């Protein structure tokens with residue numbers, strides 16, 4: 424999957440994707456991330472890309488021309504139909520479901536605003552979708568773009584070494600993930616739950632599902648309600664006799 428990021432701060436994007444799993448995925452050719460400097464496309468003297476807002480108000484706004492011309496140049500490489508997503512506090516809030524939907528794209532163009540944002544006319548011309556990272560305002564779209572790239576990349580086949588690990592993560596089946604433990608069996612007087620040492624996979628699965636449901640009920644009642652109102656969902660007995668979760672999006676992984 425190829426990401427193009429239109430930004431005034433390309434080094435932020437480069438620094439953000441040059442580590443850990445994303446760096447390995449790039450080296451393996453599973454994803455690529457190209458940061459494109461919007462400033463390179465301005466026709467203004469001295470590389471200026473922003474100006475005062477009509478009607479008054481504090482702060483500067485990114486002008487339409489460099490954003491539009493940059494996008495046209497990126498589309499020469501990405502293809503004219505490549506989807507353009509503007510990272511914006513006014514967009515729909517990013518979720519795992521949206522990450523899954525985006526992971527089906529081959530080429531994606533991300534637009535990062537800065538200062539007071541971007542002239543509305545450029546947005547009207549080039550943007551297909553607006554995505555927000557939450558109800559708060561950041562100084563720029565670069566961190567949201569990196570968050571989106573990270574969440575989407577780990578869904579691209581081959582990026583995670585253990586293909587199953589994305590499937591059991593929180594949100595993937597509509598629930599938060601169950602608690603997990605690694606060695607040693609006892610630490611500061613706290614023991615790993617005995618059932619996890621039993622070797623009985625059916626019981627372990629049932630325990631994990633129960634834990635996921637309980638944790639979701641306690642921490643995210645909104646998700647719990649949605650999960651429980653879904654037909655076919657069953658809560659297993661703690662002993663492990665219950666059926667696996669049948670939430671629709673879980674059907675491929677359980």
Ligand SMILES: C[S@@+](CC[C@H](N)C(=O)[O-])C[C@H]1O[C@@H](n2cnc3c(N)ncnc32)[C@H](O)[C@@H]1O
Pocket residue numbers: 509510511512513534535536537538539540541554555556557558559560561562563564565567
């Ligand atoms: C200071 S913000 C502009 C906010 C804009 N004046 C408004 O009130 O909607 C500058 C840029 O940061 C990015 N940004 C800020 N908060 C964001 C959020 N919650 N999600 C995604 N992008 C965000 C956007 O790209 C935005 O153009």
